[in-house]
Amino acid sequence: MLRLTTYERLDEYLRAFAKGHFHLMILVGAGGLAKSRSVRAVLSDGEACWIEGNATPFGMYAKLYRHRDQFVVIDDVDALYADRSGVRLLKCLCQTEEEKAVAWHSDARSLERQRIPREFTTKSRVVIISNDWQTLNKNVAALQDRGHVILFHPSASEVHAQAGKWFDDEEIYGWFAANLHRVREPSLRHYVRAKELKAAGMDWTEVLAEEVENRRARLVTEILASPAYDSTAARVAAFVQQGGGCRATFFNYRRYLVK
Secondary structure, eight states: EEEEEOOOHHHHHHHHHHOOOOOOEEOOTTTTHEEEEEEEHHTTTSEEEEEEEEHHHHHHHHHHHHTTEEEEEEEEEEEHHHSHHHHHHHHTTTTTSEEEEEEOOOOHHHHHHOOSSEEEEEEEOEEESSSSSSHHHHHHHGGGGGSEEEOOOHHHHHHHHHTTTTTTOOOHHHHHHTGGGOOOSSOOOHHHHHHHHHHHTSTHHHHHHHHHHHHHHHHHHHHHOOTTTOOOHHHHHHHHHHHHOOOOHHHHHHHHOOO
16 A cells, blocks of 8 residues: 655546556545545546446446446445445456456346346446545455555645645635644645635634544544454553543543443
8 A cells, every 4th residue: 555645646646547557546545635536637527437426336337338448436435345246346347457347147127228238348447536445445355456555644734735726715724724733634624614614604713623523533433343452441542542532531432422
């Protein structure tokens, strides 16, 4: 897995993908970093097949047939990764051969109605976008060695600089610049939300306070659900070590989450 920390380096890899140099690229990063927007920026309109939302494996197969040989962008579709048919389809699609055979041997009547064959070949190159590598890797680990896995992890200052290219509220932008040390999980969405709160006449500086609370709650949830910790002491230690706060904070959030 390659770790990238700047938008310039991310753009370099995405442009290489758009030029056809990679068969498969897996882009992983937290929400709010404009991963999808960055991919769209390097692919021309009508040049790519986007699969997102609540796509089903069968729906994906039909779409792949209609857009065969085009670039394929699979954008954070957890339902596909959790479905055996979806994983099987992804494995076929993400082979490293120039021309890949993709097949679907059930729902024959549905295929006939839509005039779609049970098997076809395609030269599509694929980029998978995901917010959570653990979820993705658990289900499609076999894909990892077939392509380029990019972990995009920009700093708060890098995200701030990226926001400066389009964000037009100087007061909010300046405030974020002075408070970057408080940002634990950088996100371009902070700027958008702050502007919305400001327009509503509300305290827009609360966006960072909310971020800290949400991060701690998520951290406790992940630790409680993980089989890696076999005792309360181990869970508390993990919480403290990962920057969640003190022992008392862990128990306060646990009490809130499990009530």
